[in-house]
Amino acid sequence: MTVERTASPPAAQPSEHGFRPVSVLPPRGAPGGYRTAARDLPALPLLIADATAVLTATPALPHPLLTAPLLLAVLLLNAHASLYRPVAVPAVMEEIPAVCARITVSWCALAALVAALSPTHALSVRTLLTGCALQAAASCTGRGAVHCRRRRTLACHPAAALVVGPAGTAQRVAAALLRRTGCGLRPVGIVADDATDGEGLPVLSTQEEVQRAVIQNGVRAVLVVRPASELGPQLGELAEAGCALWEVDADVPAYDRAGSTGYQDVGGTAFDLSEVPFHGKGRAPWPCPARERIAGFSCRRLDTGRCYDSPAKRVFDVLVSGVLLVLAAPVLLACAVVLRVSEGPGVVFRQERVGKDGRPFTLLKFRTYRPADVHEAATRWSVAGERSMSPICRFLRRSSLDELPQLWNVLRGDMSLVGPRPERPYFVAGFSQTHPGYTARHRMRTGITGLAQILGLRGDTSIEDRVRFDNAYIDDWSLWQDICILLRTAAALMRPTGR
DSSP: OOOOOOOOOOTTOOGGGOOOOOOOSOOTTOOSSOOOOOOOOTHHHHHHHHHHHHHHTGGGSSSGGGHHHHHHHHHHHHHHTTTTSOOSSOOSTTTHHHHHHHHHHHHHHHHHHHHHHOGGGOOOHHHHHHHHHHHHHHHHHHHHHHHHHHHHHHHHSOEEEEEESOHHHHHHHHHHHHHOGGGSEEEEEEEOSSOOOSSSSOEEOSHHHHHHHHHHHTOOEEEEOSOGGGGHHHHHHHHHTTOEEEEEEOSSOTHHHHSTTTEEEETTEEEEGGGSOOOSSOOOOOOBOOOEEETTEEEEEEOTTOOSSOHHHHHHHHHHHHHHHHHTHHHHHHHHHHHHHHHOSOOEEEEEEEOGGGOEEEEEEEOOOOOSSHHHHHHOOOOTTOTTSOHHHHHHHHHTGGGTTHHHHHHHTSOEEESOOOBOHHHHHHHHHHSTTSGGGGGSOOEEEOHHHHTTOOSSSOHHHHHHHHHHHHHTOOHHHHHHHHHHHHHHHTSOOOO
């Protein structure tokens, strides 16, 4: 006998929408496991629109061969600005400033290149203005047509979605999405551990039920209303099945983000002032990527398939650490000699730390304190207030010179220049149980410095805050962000405060 579990739409949701009840059992003969949904390519029409816009402006160029570098520059700049990424609700009006700015930069760069290579063929101001205007108009028109068609498709054929999180909150989000059909999502089930009785979408509490719901309804999107780090394996399986993942903030009112009480808008970027610890005269917090809206809820796209240790990051680490080791060789030698004379043998301190994917490695530091035994070395949290420490060792710690040998760890590949700070296995085991998301820090190589460190989260500070900022750094990683963190670290070393 085949049994289907169904439920009526959430409260306050009219039944005239005609949404079919949800079945959590697959059709007869359906294969096991998640069925991979066909992936659409939202970037391809936008790429075609931008390429067509470049061709529209080609008559303004003195030579047709200049079209190739102009096209390459526009596509690279737009890709770097994430103008080809999937968005919740596409809208060309929000893209116009970014699109026009990158077209202008591309034309100016092309003019500079032509002037440098062939001054006699330099582009005139009139040519620049005409080309920018033609391309901007064509690009905005093409993108507008693509987004308009996409919105109509979403409204007429909304994608089936699952909402993951506490049952009560997830039901509330699902009801809001069902009332706002223009958002292009049609929730068909709730994934929660706390199944509740009453009206609403069916609550799926087991992996088998989730798999069957994905197969039966052709689920294309998953909305997460709880910390995504707590659902890593399950979300990974859904992503492999072709589902788009969105993290939705269903609890914080919008005015707490957009107004002066929570977020401050600086240069078009939202800053969360309440999340940043300030010590004395703090600096401006690190910018977070602008969030999108689905049915009025703040959300952001999750990319579970992202490679966090890109070749560019590794090449950057090798080059910079190699150069710093050469430049810092006299300082390393001086520190080693001073420690050997004042503290005796055993200048370099070796300690096991947990690195990427939970793999242990041996971290190197200059020895500034001698623990009583191996147990103390593995379990004592901090020695910053140790009175037996000599002035020389205290200076090395305050100036962070004791961390210089870790450049060798970076060169070997145990660590990165920038990343979450590595911790000892004893503390990793404890923090992983008490702080959700702590294990997710190990998605990336650990680092000598990181976003949490430049925000003052060192020593005896909140582990919860460190976890949040470390995961935010990993989620938003870019090579430019690494460079900025290194520069801020160098500035911080000029005013050491101790540990």
